[in-house]
Amino acid sequence: MKWGLVYSHGFAQFSYGENHPFKLARAERFYQLLERNQLLSDPDIDLIRPEPAPEPLLLVPHSPAYLQALRDAEKGEFKLEMLKFGLGSEDCPVFPGVYQFVRLACGASFEAVYRVMEGKQNFVFNPVGGFHHAKRSYAEGFCYVNDINLIGHLLLLQGYKVAYLDFDAHHGNGVQDEFYSDPNFLFISFHENGKYLYPGVGFETEMGAGAGLGFNVNVPMEPGADDEVFLYLYKELVPPLLEAFKPDFGIVLFGADAMLADPLTHLRLSNNSLADVAHDLKQRLKRWVGLGAGGYNLEETARTWALVWATVTGQEDQTDMTGLGGVFLASSEMGAAGFRDLRGYSSGPEKDRAMEEARRVAIYIKRNIFSKVGAK
Numbered sequence: 001m002k003w004g005l006v007y008s009h010g011f012a013q014f015s016y017g018e019n020h021p022f023k024l025a026r027a028e029r030f031y032q033l034l035e036r037n038q039l040l041s042d043p044d045i046d047l048i049r050p051e052p053a054p055e056p057l058l059l060v061p062h063s064p065a066y067l068q069a070l071r072d073a074e075k076g077e078f079k080l081e082m083l084k085f086g087l088g089s090e091d092c093p094v095f096p097g098v099y100q101f102v103r104l105a106c107g108a109s110f111e112a113v114y115r116v117m118e119g120k121q122n123f124v125f126n127p128v129g130g131f132h133h134a135k136r137s138y139a140e141g142f143c144y145v146n147d148i149n150l151i152g153h154l155l156l157l158q159g160y161k162v163a164y165l166d167f168d169a170h171h172g173n174g175v176q177d178e179f180y181s182d183p184n185f186l187f188i189s190f191h192e193n194g195k196y197l198y199p200g201v202g203f204e205t206e207m208g209a210g211a212g213l214g215f216n217v218n219v220p221m222e223p224g225a226d227d228e229v230f231l232y233l234y235k236e237l238v239p240p241l242l243e244a245f246k247p248d249f250g251i252v253l254f255g256a257d258a259m260l261a262d263p264l265t266h267l268r269l270s271n272n273s274l275a276d277v278a279h280d281l282k283q284r285l286k287r288w289v290g291l292g293a294g295g296y297n298l299e300e301t302a303r304t305w306a307l308v309w310a311t312v313t314g315q316e317d318q319t320d321m322t323g324l325g326g327v328f329l330a331s332s333e334m335g336a337a338g339f340r341d342l343r344g345y346s347s348g349p350e351k352d353r354a355m356e357e358a359r360r361v362a363i364y365i366k367r368n369i370f371s372k373v374g375a376k
């Protein structure tokens, strides 16, 4: 097995603004954690420096008019007409270098996929990727350019069957819209129920259309869902779906905003959940990329990605250097500590409701989707 990490210190020069929750510093912090814990030194690990995506590639997921508006926003000067493209909103501010930033982020996801397609690596991780909310002509939810839709289309063009697994706390609406009718793109999104959180969609009843009916799987979770709820849903749904679909390629979003420590969502997972997922998926997907996506507690996000990285690359022992839970160490010196949170199990009426709802959603998906994908 060979693994790659795509990262450039160049990302650190960009900023959505001082008070914006999306911090590029979390990727730099993640990189430092890997370096400090010798998690990049294995000879089977390649460190890959991304190049900005060539402009024509961005036309795969976006309209020319939208790209022109993004180019116009490059200097960081807001113009009223940009708002019709979602640019200059509170979520998607116009900032200096925004076009360079999105080209570099897309270039990183493109390079990750290209490497794996070429057979140089089995898995490549891009922490600054997974912008799952961006639409064809519209920026939203901190996302300007949809790197997933870019690589998704490129993989489909090569004849691959693609499994997309999105563990970010927000529903992957921009990706769902793009591949809703495509039976070669299996979309699976775990997220906080849209009744309580942006983008307000992603219900289990959205199952795809036409030839793609059944290949769009939404797994909404109630506020307060913890590791037990999440892992119950994962085990009930993901293995049978993947076994039936038999993907050639996986795109996995390891968003860290479903964690208890995240300030923007109401889920209560610990990062052990994503480590368990990484452990399971590395046996199911022989060729795949991981993308960072959301995560708004900077230290928790960096540690979660480091834990996922260590798990996929078989270096877990280097993450367990302390018996204490990382939660207690979150604001102190973490480079020398373990990356794991304490397991997040809660109890009480909120948890009971989350579990009950999870059982209902699992039954709904098994009844209405499994037979369409050939899952048992």
Ligand SMILES: [Zn+2]
Pocket (backbone or CB within 6 Å): 168, 169, 170, 255, 257, 293, 294, 295
């Ligand atoms: Zn998110």
